[in-house]
Amino acid sequence: MRPIHSITLVGWAIASGLIDFGAWAAPPAPPGKAVQAGVSGDEAEARAQFQAGVAHFKKQEYPEALEAFRRSLWLKKNRNTMGNIALCLKQIGQYDEALEQYEEMLREYPKLPPKVEALVAAEMAELSGLVGTLAVTGDAPAGAMLFIDNRLRGKLPLEKPLRVSAGSRAVRVEKEGFAPLGMTVDVKAGMESVAELVATSRKGRLVVSERHNWVLRVELDGKDVGVTPWQGLVEAGQHEVRLHGFMRVEALAACEAPGVAAEEGAKVASGVEVASVTLYEETRVVLGAEEQDASLRVDSTLEGTTVRIDARVVGRAPWEGRLPLGEHVVEVSADGFFPAKQVVQLERRKQRELSVSLERQPDLVAEARAARSRKIGVGLAYGVGVAGLGVFAVAGGLALDKVHDLNARCPNKHCPSTEAGNQRAAAALGTAATVGLVVGGLGAAVGTGVLLVTRPGGSERRLGPSVSAGVGLGSFEVKGRF
Template sequence: MAGWIVALGLLGARAEAEPPDTAAQIDVSGDEGEARAHFERGVAHFDQQAYREALEEFRRSLAHKKTRNAMGYAASCLKQLGQYDDALEQYEAMRREYPKLPAKTEATVAADMAELANLVGTLALTGDTPDGASLFIDDRFRGRLPLDKPLRVSAGSRAVRVEKEGFAPITRTVEVKAGRENVAELVARSRKGRLRVSERHNWPLEIEIDGKDTGAVTPWEGLLDPGEHTVRLRGFLDAEALLSCEVPGGKPGEKREATRQGAKMESGVESVSVRLYDVTEVVIGAEDQDASLKVESAPTGARLWIDGNETGQTPWQGRLPLGEHTIEVRAKGYVSARQEVKLERRKQREVTVALDRVPQEPGFWTASRVKATATTAYGVGALGIGVFAVSGVLALSTSADLKEACPGGLCPPDRAGQKERAHAFGAAALAGLIVGGAGALAGTVVLVAVRPKGEEQRVTAAGTAWKVGFGHFGLSAEVSF
């Protein structure tokens, strides 16, 4: 301390020995006078060891005019008050302002700074460090988060406080050790974020958050748990309210009983991400839902998309904004169908969508192939039966003649040829019978056992199914209700 005071005295004596700059004195004489008066009062307080009062006077002097003496005394006051980090910063500011200090002053400043460096540490913050929050250490404002670099802090027990408007403060006591980097992990007791909701047209509508009615109307602001949330607006507005953007008897944000008169207004579901100790603002546009749509399909239970969003299953009924909409119906095994609908105010639109079955790839046994095969089989069978009938008649006739000509089974030699013909006709009849039976059986099996593919089926809106195809004996039609 004595060395620093001697150095300042030498600087002051040298300054008095130098001739004054008259022009500069004329321009800033008032500030110089105020600066000198505060400086002298500061020195008087300093000599009385009233360092806090002295520091205040030196700061006032510096506010009028920066001088090396005032900056040096201010740093010395801060050191005496135990604010070693501020004292070190004051010396650094002095060096930046006066980079070429006299040798003795530079030696004194360097010695003081080396001593102060062993009395301070650095402090880094982790954990809950909300952007834009104000940081206080020992009730002294030290900047806004996030920090560019660790803070220089005097060693000892330090009270850390983080404040942000609209949220509870985060506090922590940290024991700062000199000469090292210290870390303070901040933990917020009230882990909340703030959500601000407004309607694009300034309509006061009821607010749903995560599917639950909050009882408030837009515009609204409140605390929520951090994370993902969904927001939807809904309500009713009469013509007067639509024009004035007000609901009679309701004020923005206040809880009230919902009115069920006028045009129904509703927004889509908006996803928002609420961050800890941060304000998230969402502006949602509601639309007039004063039109309803009813969608049915055949078959029922099909999945329904409206304007590209899956809505549910058919039959479905609900309110939608006025104007053009695209509906799409899908069901397994059926070709999806898309249709454009236009909704008008105060009118319900009913739409019935009929789905076609997905066409199947034709297999080997098509209807035409089944018919041709059965026809051929029955033709062969008919031919065999014809051979059986003709050969059987000839065989019976020849056998009757032989029976008369050969009493007792003894035939003369001239009847040998007739006897062979009778055997041939019998064999032919038997072969015709076998072929005829096989053909008839094959044709029947093809018609009964083989189901032809490629049948067309159509489902109408009324739920009536019509099916056209080839049956056992040709073209067939089937209807079911």
């Protein structure tokens, strides 16, 4: 509906007693003069603002008139002033507020003169045809401020659809810490319109702190995002949060809250908690971190040995440090010794001490030397044995031939003097064969004894029996030591 022309409106307002130039009994005091008796300073100022509003209204300066009437009403509540505010709001197209102003006036002054009451009812009926209602849905965050055409209309959620003037309306929702939401809605008179807001950035605020106020690293969905206390905008949905870091041992013992994150010390961490972040809402997560390290001391029977823990070199024995709770493999090693491994289970607030003994490795050089000596000794012994048996075979054969010849030439074993040389040769060959047999047997026996008594990995001093043999003309001597 088209607004009433200003001259007609002023005439109607004066006739109805809304704009009443005689509503105030006395004019305001001139500048520099004292306010006349019986009129307070606020009342005089209210009268002056009222008259200023009337002057602006007559000039069709409706925004200025509205401001002056509002100042007057703030200083002194007056029925006429409230009606004049409603008239100004109607003239500038804020029909919803004009209707609300009339409603407030009726609540404050329920008994109006009949003529005024009828005119106000007619105005309200006209204004009702110029407004619609607006509901706000969608991604509308609770507690956000709702603005319609840059005018604050309250907080979300609305108790009921909001009455607004018909036409194209700019809807904006603002919540501290988040990006504003906005859209334009075409409001139809006498109907309910819906502003369904859609957030382009679907995020909420996550606030993470540690129960003891420790400053620890914040791990969000497996990524380091900062230190506690931490807050930031994250995508709406579920997120895994974990705290980890270090606490100096002295601060941990005194339960102190450090000002900055420690780079070394006792390892502390929290469990993983799943935080459900809601769009445009703040989600708080408080995690309690616990000590994750225990103290371990590693000693060895040999100082300076290398200490490895979980296959990583950590130092030399004696070694002491802190490790995460749970099972660890400790290995101690040194040149010339067999490495020693041991599994330890570390528990919270318990110190473990580990003593490791090392066993010396055999001397590989001496072992090789002994192996060579064993081979040489066995070879010599069997060689001598073979040579002795060869002498036995050759000398024995020749001795048998000589004996057969002598038996043929010496009946009844009585040989003439001419056979004395042959007899001596036969005896010498027999002696040589015997010596060869004995030497061959001893060589084989000594070689076999060396193989049976000596062991791989031993040294030359670990060889078994010691045997020596001597051979002379017509004699044989064997000496041994076990």
